[in-house]
Amino acid sequence: MSDQPARWSQATVYPDMWLDPDDDPRDSDSVSPDGELATLQDFLKNYRITLRMKCEGLNPEQLARRSVPPSTLSLLGLLRHLAETERDWLNWISDGEPLPKLYGDPDGDFDGAVAEQAEVDAAYEALAREQAATDAALAEHPDLGVRLGKDGIAVRELMVHRIEEYARHCGHADLLRERIDGRVGQ
Template sequence: MHHTSDQPARWSQAVVYPDMWADPDDDPRHSENSPDGELATLHDFLTNYRMTLRMKCEGLEAEQLARRSVPPSTMSLLGLVRHLAEVERDWRNWISDGDPLPKLYGERNADFAGTVAVQAEVDTAFCDLQREQAATDAALAEHPDLNERVGKDGIAVRELMVHRIDEYARHCGHADLLRECIDGRVGQ
């Protein structure tokens, strides 16, 4: 494949390991100590993937965050932020026995399709994500036993935690490609 002028050149900010997003000393995800126990390990992985998503969005303008970089997909980095806010909210529906919480952005795929390249929309999406993450974390903190079954469907807390990690990991892979298409920056 030839390199066209509208394709950014690949680059990394890292120099120690040029295939990484940042050098170990500059990477907030880098830790010398491995967590003890299953619950702490699950939280550590979730925290790192959440941080990775934010890092992939850093330094970009609203237009870049809202750009659908891989047509015909409706995905954008902003759409991923909105989608994960929506998903965090939905996970609380899995935990709860009550009526489901209403969607944040509207009907199916509105989290992706409804993105607008406006800074206020970007700010709102990141606030939504932070709020929904905190609310889901708080709801799950009431269930520290990974074997406990919660909600109408009796889902195990362990399964819910692993599903959350899976969702973020999957979308961080999408974020890798979206970011590379936007400005050429690569790295894990």
């Protein structure tokens, strides 16, 4: 007998996938976008959707469940971390005073990820709010070569960094979700 859940998937066509292609909310069957900016935005959108998919259907205890000691990594922590990271990115491209940290300490995003519905709701709200704020600020600068903020970061560099961050954490989310309930990802 094992404490580990059995591997499973909702997919019926390809049993190693998260769900059937026809049920996938990511727009992967259409023609790819034209242009570099639209392509970057499309990849970012799909990774954001993927992260949410990995968290769907879980209760607060499952979302807050840590990976393996001594790590504080959890799906809820990832939601909080990415909200904090979006805020940091907004600070990078701002000329004004930086916005304060959402979760205080450098590890507050993970350490404070506790199994309470109010905390889960707040994490989703913070992530949506911070994504929208960063997206809105970047929408004012469609030229990917423009350099912003005190350090002169190029819009292109920030967009690629955002995609990299979400992609890396979607990999973590795959492993966390499989450990929680055995569901495997695509």
